[in-house]
Amino acid sequence: MHLPDLFLFSVDNLRRRKGRTMLTIIGVLVGVCAIVVMVSLGVAVNNSTDEMLKNWGDLTRIEVLSEGAQQDTPKLDETMVEQFRSIPGVRVATPVMEPQDVSATIVGGPNNRFEAPGQLIGLEPGAIGPLGYALLAGSSKLTGNPDANRIPVLVGAQAPFGFRDTQKSQNSPDAQKYPQYDDEYMNILNLPRYDEKGTLLNPEEFFFDILHTKLFYRVVVGRDEGSGEDVYKEYELVPVGMISGGANDFAINNGFVMNIENLRKLQADVRKAAGGSAGGGLERGSDGNGGGSIAVVSSRGGSGGGGASSSTGGGGSSSGRGSAGSYSRVLVKVEHVEAMDEVERSIKAEGYQIDSITETRRQMQGQVAQTQMMLGGLAAVSLFVAALNIMNTMTMAITERRREIGIMKVLGCELKNIRRMFLIEAGAIGLIGGVAGVLVSVLLSLLLNNLPALLALLGLGAGGVDVGSFFGLGGLGQTGTAAAISVIQAWLIAFALLFAAAVGLFSGILPARKAVRISSLEAIRHE
């Protein structure tokens, strides 16, 4: 028997029982629809997290943290950094030194009138290029420093907003120039812009052109017993360029990056100066952090407060968890995204906590997958019910057609063809239900994606739908007002159709077997 004949026969039989066929198809429709919509929501959330993470920055950067490491984890020191460098796939690894020195400020402008709580960051100069920070102006060369008191630095793009005018009252609105954000609170609109010649194009946004102004790192090294005044020591910082660490690297964007060697020397010098100043005038850090770096309590109350600072407030120093030579953070740059998993695994195996966008992404996707699994389970249940439905419909059809099947057997219809007839019939129910389910899903998806517009049209106000929170990822909705809520891709449609047809076929197996077993004597039996 030819396939088209079998097909015609099956379709004919389906048409004979329109009502029942329709109901069964609707069952499949609901199941397929549930699965497709569920997956499409998940795809959309993953897409928008990916979109968001892309803005966050580099997918191949790993931050190794000493904090939160396991008990017996070795110190995060130079030896360990060296070990990270030897992991296959690692391009560079550099410790990050960030003195959390509350008594230090960065000053600049006429008479050093402007003051910022600027954070110094020490990196290995060779790592700055590979780490992929965007150079917005100048050069990134931090090497060559003949004079210990003139230290080249790279200025973070948002650092200019940290400066305060000391000649204005602290509460004055003019005391600081503020960044302006776009509507979605994602991007700063008035970052400094330089042309190729190094000219600042938007000087009106700032107190001064930070790349062409002398800056000083001013640190309190003691107190004059007589006058009660602080004793400062100043180091000149020479801005050589401006960098951006991407949307999410707060420290780099607001910091002053220098060669880690220079930062070490500077710290040593400050320590020496503090030690050499009037005895007793300098109070050592009272936070119990006896680390190798200095922590000086300033008598000038709160001068640096309120501004941008990446200070964690807890530890007095970043360059040690209580012991010299160990770092709080190490940055590792990996060659390719593909190598990320392997490198991250190796570092985690040492016992360290890590922070990377890939890791974040993995966690977010894990969360989405988990929710999807749960909802997918519900969808699967509805599809399972649809399968039972098909089985029931087919069994009924076969019971009703016992005589017909008997006649066909007497007339020489081979068993395999009888089996095929009913498998095709069941498969067709599945496939038709699948097609209908996909169509309905596409409509639903269109509806969901245009929900804010539709709501607005109905005068219900534009209340965006936050699918992210639905998947346990709060805040995504905020970023993705324009993004699709449901994304149905070609593969999903193909999969849904195949799956529905397969469910139909599968549900047809038992009924078809039953049909094959019907005796040809059914044809003879008198009714």
Place this chain on the structure above:
Amino acid sequence: MHHIIHTRKLKKHYLVGRERVAALAGVDLEIARGEVCCIIGQSGSGKSTLLNMLAGLEPPSAGHVAIAGRKISAMDEDQLALFRQENLGFIFQSYNLLPQLTATENVALPLSFAGIGKTQRLEIARRELARVGMGKRLDHLPREMSGGQQQRVGIARAFVARPKVVFADEPTGNLDTATTRQVLRHMLDCSEGHAITLVMVTHEPELARCGDRIITLSDGKVAENIVQDEKTRDRNRRLLFGETDD
């Protein structure tokens, strides 16, 4: 070798409760190629049982059946289906046309099982229907036809694939006398025209007398096995169909 149907010690019993009912108690038969063989006997004598066994619809309890040299009592379901497709036709007492198919489609059904293409098989079916005088009812559904017309479609369906043997179990059992004659006439014509062996169960002796061989069953055994010569047979036919010698 000229015996197209051949049985040896064919037995069939059914278990009814704990009791063994012997429907066939050892039947030995030879039916020649092209013969019209009529089986008569009282109700419950085992006629239908014998026919079903000859057609391979039911396995015998003992003994064996061979048709056209093939031992069908040893075949499995798959082989039997194929064998029926290639060698056997069947006419039912209650016509058994598929209700959703037209006359032509019903007749074409065995051809579709044999894998013959649609246009070709519909063409063959139409020709076959014309032969049994149904040329004007090609597209009628079974419910739109009388019993006699349905049975003529049934005859066309049984002969359309040119089988070696056609079985008929009381094919006129539901028809009045006039229609019975008409239907029987078509069966005999088809059988004769293509030299197809016809094995027919009937209650009516005057119908049975139209055959070449008349087998009488009694209690599951062959009580009588008469072969008529052509003259007697043709005279009987003329008597039945009310025709004069020509």
